[in-house]
Amino acid sequence: MKKFVLDTSVFVNPKARESFGGSADSAVENFIKIAKKAKGIEFYMPPSVLAELSHFSTKTEELSLYVKKRAPNIYATYLPAAVFYAFIDDVRRRVNKGLRIAEQFAMDNRPDNDVKLRALREKYREAMRAGIVDSKEDFELILLAKELDGTIVTSDEGIVALANALGCECLEGEKFEKIIKTKKRKKT
Amino acid sequence: MKKFVLDTSVFVNPKARESFGGSADSAVENFIKIAKKAKGIEFYMPPSVLAELSHFSTKTEELSLYVKKRAPNIYATYLPAAVFYAFIDDVRRRVNKGLRIAEQFAMDNRPDNDVKLRALREKYREAMRAGIVDSKEDFELILLAKELDGTIVTSDEGIVALANALGCECLEGEKFEKIIKTKKRKKT
Numbered sequence: 001m002k003k004f005v006l007d008t009s010v011f012v013n014p015k016a017r018e019s020f021g022g023s024a025d026s027a028v029e030n031f032i033k034i035a036k037k038a039k040g041i042e043f044y045m046p047p048s049v050l051a052e053l054s055h056f057s058t059k060t061e062e063l064s065l066y067v068k069k070r071a072p073n074i075y076a077t078y079l080p081a082a083v084f085y086a087f088i089d090d091v092r093r094r095v096n097k098g099l100r101i102a103e104q105f106a107m108d109n110r111p112d113n114d115v116k117l118r119a120l121r122e123k124y125r126e127a128m129r130a131g132i133v134d135s136k137e138d139f140e141l142i143l144l145a146k147e148l149d150g151t152i153v154t155s156d157e158g159i160v161a162l163a164n165a166l167g168c169e170c171l172e173g174e175k176f177e178k179i180i181k182t183k184k185r186k187k188t
Numbered sequence: 189m190k191k192f193v194l195d196t197s198v199f200v201n202p203k204a205r206e207s208f209g210g211s212a213d214s215a216v217e218n219f220i221k222i223a224k225k226a227k228g229i230e231f232y233m234p235p236s237v238l239a240e241l242s243h244f245s246t247k248t249e250e251l252s253l254y255v256k257k258r259a260p261n262i263y264a265t266y267l268p269a270a271v272f273y274a275f276i277d278d279v280r281r282r283v284n285k286g287l288r289i290a291e292q293f294a295m296d297n298r299p300d301n302d303v304k305l306r307a308l309r310e311k312y313r314e315a316m317r318a319g320i321v322d323s324k325e326d327f328e329l330i331l332l333a334k335e336l337d338g339t340i341v342t343s344d345e346g347i348v349a350l351a352n353a354l355g356c357e358c359l360e361g362e363k364f365e366k367i368i369k370t371k372k373r374k375k376t
Contacts, residue, residue, distance in 0.1 A: 074273050078266035081331055084275075085262050089324045091279055095286070095316045102290035102312060106304050109297040116294050124290060128283045136277045143269055 003150030004180075005044045006067065007141055007159060008053045009173055016155035016173025028059040031177075035066040038180050043067040044150060046140040072143035083165050090132055097127040132158045142168055191338030192368075193232045194255065195329055195347060196241045197361055204343035204361025216247040219365075223254040226368050231255045232338065234328040260331035271353050278320055285315040320346045330356055 009016050011027040020027035035043060045053075047069045054060040105120045133139050138159050145152045145168045152163050155173040163170050171179065197204050199215040208215035223231060233241075235257045242248040293308045321327050326347050333340045333356045340351050343361040351358050359367065 072269070074270040075268065077269035079269050079272055080263065081260070081265035081267050081327075082262040084267055084272055085324055085327055085331075087272075087275075088321060088327050092323055095322070098283070098286055098290070098316070099309065099312050102286070102293060102308055103305055105290060106293035106296070106308050107301050108294070109299055109301075111297055113295050113297075117291055120290055120294050121287065124287050128286075133276060134283070135280055136273055139269075139273055139276050143273075 001042055002040060003042045003044060003145075003148045004171070004176075005046075005141055005145040005148065005150045005152050006049070007138075007152065007154035007156060007173070008049055008056065009155040010153050010176060011053060012056045013155045013173060016176075018174065019177035024053075024057040025059050028053075028057050028063050032059075032062060032066055034177065034180055041180060042150075044070055044144060044148065046071045046137065046144050048137045048140055052137050070144060072140055072147050074140075074143060077143055077147065079166065083162070086165070087132075087162075094128050094132065098124055101127055130157065131161060133162045134158060138162075142166060145169070190229045191232060191333075191336045192229065192359070192364075193234075193329055193333040193336065193338045193340050194237070195326075195340065195342035195344060195361070196237055196244065197343040198341050198364060199241060200244045201343045201361060204364075206362065207365035212241075212245040213247050216241075216245050216251050220247075220250060220254055222365065222368055229368060230338075232258055232332060232336065234259045234325065234332050236325045236328055240325050258332060260328055260335050262328075262331060265331055265335065267354065271350070274353070275320075275350075282316050282320065286312055289315055318345065319349060321350045322346060326350075330354060333357070 011017050011020070011024050011031065017024070017027035020030040043066060045067045048071070050060055050064060050067070050069055101120065101123050105116055108116060128134070133142070138156065141152055141154070141159060142163050145163065146166060151169040151171050152159060153171045153173055153176045154160060160170045199205050199208070199212050199219070205212070205215035208218040231254060233255045236259070238248055238252060238255070238257055289308065289311045293304055296304060321330070326344065329340055329342070329347060330351050333351065334354060339357040339359050340347060341359045341361055341364045342348060348358045
């Protein structure tokens with residue numbers, strides 16, 4: 001039995017969900033259609049990730065009929081200290097970068113505050129959160145995949161980086177539809 | 189043999205080093221005097237922490253004659269995922285707080301940039317780095333103490349918090365001089 005652990009990006013990220021549909025709702029609906037017919041595949045989402053998706057889609061109740069809701073056992077899993085070590089160092093560098101960005105905007109005394117705030121948020125977000133696991137939901141996804149020996153489906157670079165460090169298989173959201181359709185063909 | 193793993197704060201933090209001396213150099217010198225006479229005690233510092241101390245004291249070469257320089261084996265230690273999970277969540281909250289601070293300063297368009305930058309740095313640092321392990325040096329200290337089953341000597345709240353989560357003994361820098369002097373009395 002092949003196990004896939006799904007990230008919200010599968011349904012929310014425009015590029016990842018392209019093959020499923022133009023909106024989060026249509027992506028969930030189309031996924032359900034395919035999932036109904038898929039054989040030999042189990043789909044999983046941690047409850048926290050499903051809750052996150054419910055901010056983008058009204059179809060999560062229906063989705064949860066086809067996706068197993070399961071949290072990882074964070075108390076039974078041990079991770080190499082080296083991975084934590086690299087993470088702490090990465091956070092440190094980002095915190096310094098975040099301060100440099102904040103300083104630039106503090107020194108810009110032009111009165112266009114709305115424009116400034118938008119630019120600040122974008123730059124800060126990019127520096128602090130792009131390419132790193134930045135939420136417990138992302139981390140749960142990786143731990144669950146590790147526990148199940150499953151494949152994470154995501155378009156989030158931070159998740160992919162940490163999953164790789166821990167030896168978890170990842171599949172890009174863009175390729176997911178093709179893969180599960182192939183599964184169906186093979187089995188029927 | 190009692191093992192102490194020393195943080196830079198023992199010599200650098202004014203409150204912690206109070207019993208050793210008024211400057212980092214005099215704190216190191218006085219520690220060496222006591223360490224020479226101490227029996228049944230080993231002192232350790234990871235090389236990275238000793239390098240950090242060399243920014244504050246010119247006496248680290250001499251100190252390294254009395255302190256064992258040893259890095260933890262970060263590749264052989266495993267830590268509970270729950271600890272990493274809490275850390276990621278803490279970082280997330282701090283990153284959000286850092287952005288709120290940056291926004292405040294971006295909206296303050298008064299021309300006193302130097303005053304603003306000082307205040308920004310202080311607030312940001314407090315939000316991002318106080319009470320959390322924020323460097324690989326701090327983390328090495330904890331891992332080494334864990335490996336040696338030693339006691340961390342530190343005044344850093346972030347180190348104490350993570351050390352407690354991992355079951356490592358901590359001793360406040362302020363109490364260290366008294367403890368090692370007692371050791372001497374007991375043994376001689």
